[in-house]
Amino acid sequence: MGKTALIMSDKFKKYNFGKFHPLKPERVLLTWELIKGLGLHERENCVVAEPVMAKDDQIGILHDKDYIEFIKKVTREQQQQQKISDKTIVEGLKYNLGPGDNPIFPFMHEGSAIVVGGTMVAINTVFEDNGITKAFNAAGGLHHAMAGQASGFCIYNDPAIGILSLLEKHDNDDLRVMYIDVDAHHGDGVQAAFYDNPNVLTVSIHESGKYLFPGTGFPDEIGVDAGEGYSINVPLPPFTFDDTYLDILDELLPDLVKAFSPDLIVSQNGVDTHCLDPLTNLGLTTRGHKGIFQRINDLSNKYCHGKLVAIGGGGYNLSVVPRSWTMLFAELLGVLDELPEEIPKDLLESLNITAANEPIPKLFVDPTDCKEIKTRRTSYKFLEAQELYVQEISFKIKQDILPLIQGRK
Numbered sequence: 001m002g003k004t005a006l007i008m009s010d011k012f013k014k015y016n017f018g019k020f021h022p023l024k025p026e027r028v029l030l031t032w033e034l035i036k037g038l039g040l041h042e043r044e045n046c047v048v049a050e051p052v053m054a055k056d057d058q059i060g061i062l063h064d065k066d067y068i069e070f071i072k073k074v075t076r077e078q079q080q081q082q083k084i085s086d087k088t089i090v091e092g093l094k095y096n097l098g099p100g101d102n103p104i105f106p107f108m109h110e111g112s113a114i115v116v117g118g119t120m121v122a123i124n125t126v127f128e129d130n131g132i133t134k135a136f137n138a139a140g141g142l143h144h145a146m147a148g149q150a151s152g153f154c155i156y157n158d159p160a161i162g163i164l165s166l167l168e169k170h171d172n173d174d175l176r177v178m179y180i181d182v183d184a185h186h187g188d189g190v191q192a193a194f195y196d197n198p199n200v201l202t203v204s205i206h207e208s209g210k211y212l213f214p215g216t217g218f219p220d221e222i223g224v225d226a227g228e229g230y231s232i233n234v235p236l237p238p239f240t241f242d243d244t245y246l247d248i249l250d251e252l253l254p255d256l257v258k259a260f261s262p263d264l265i266v267s268q269n270g271v272d273t274h275c276l277d278p279l280t281n282l283g284l285t286t287r288g289h290k291g292i293f294q295r296i297n298d299l300s301n302k303y304c305h306g307k308l309v310a311i312g313g314g315g316y317n318l319s320v321v322p323r324s325w326t327m328l329f330a331e332l333l334g335v336l337d338e339l340p341e342e343i344p345k346d347l348l349e350s351l352n353i354t355a356a357n358e359p360i361p362k363l364f365v366d367p368t369d370c371k372e373i374k375t376r377r378t379s380y381k382f383l384e385a386q387e388l389y390v391q392e393i394s395f396k397i398k399q400d401i402l403p404l405i406q407g408r409k
């Protein structure tokens, strides 16, 4: 079995929109604290790797030059004058920066470029023939950023840049990358980056755009030109719960992986699908998250020489994120079965100092009788409707889109 790289660095703390923003660096810091507290980083098949800040020309493989220049300018202004000029603030609106989802923050360029660098290191490490087959960059997964503007808490799109650089490096090799996005929000920025590209199959499973940002990700978004058939979207109704979600993965993912035959799988592991997430309306628990991670990792082992790069993503309830992402990392290491059922008491106490007013429960897997979770469960009729929906949408994707995916020549 290959080794797993854990991308870790204090520098990721620079990606910080401020203390009233939901994308808190603590999400990632708590995950590492839990991983380290359990000694997972010291396992013999774990390699800890440092990210390297992405250079402008690397970021420029996706993003427009004027956008990158603006991010750098605003970062410089803030560092030199502690204050951004009114002119720059107005200019920022053009790039979707400012009041709202994407406020301008100190170190915006460095913080964003290091996230990109982390995902690039993860992808390159796994792709090289060096015994490392898996990698985890918890700070990555900024899947909404578009070529010319910020979107949904994302400045630079690390998964798209990482995949594009890999393809560029292996220009003539007909390399194939499968991108699986299980965040509650549609992976619109990554889809857009590869919409006409048959070398990257993007699969996004998310709460329907009818109810949730960014309002896209419908089944008829299937790609264009040579990329037709290489964008798959599965929108889910609010309150979709664990079993329905996992049924969708079982119905679709194995057939898609077999048809596409990727050289590498990149997964975006947003855990904002949890029923306690403050920004979304899906109904998963950490049991569902565990099932998702096991399924994707299994597919990489069966059909992709074990090659899997897992990156983070959304997840805005601090009591959920570290537990779920630690299970993800343990799964990559092949030791998920060895995790204790409960987080050891001393470790839990120290985690809860950082988690402050969102205390982390001791169980990794949410108990099904959890009161908050129960209140999200709905009638038998509703569950039946969910099952029917799963069958219908899986059937449609298999019938209409799967035949468009070409096998290797």
Ligand SMILES: [Zn+2]
Pocket: 183, 184, 185, 270, 272, 313, 314, 315
């Ligand atoms: Zn999300």
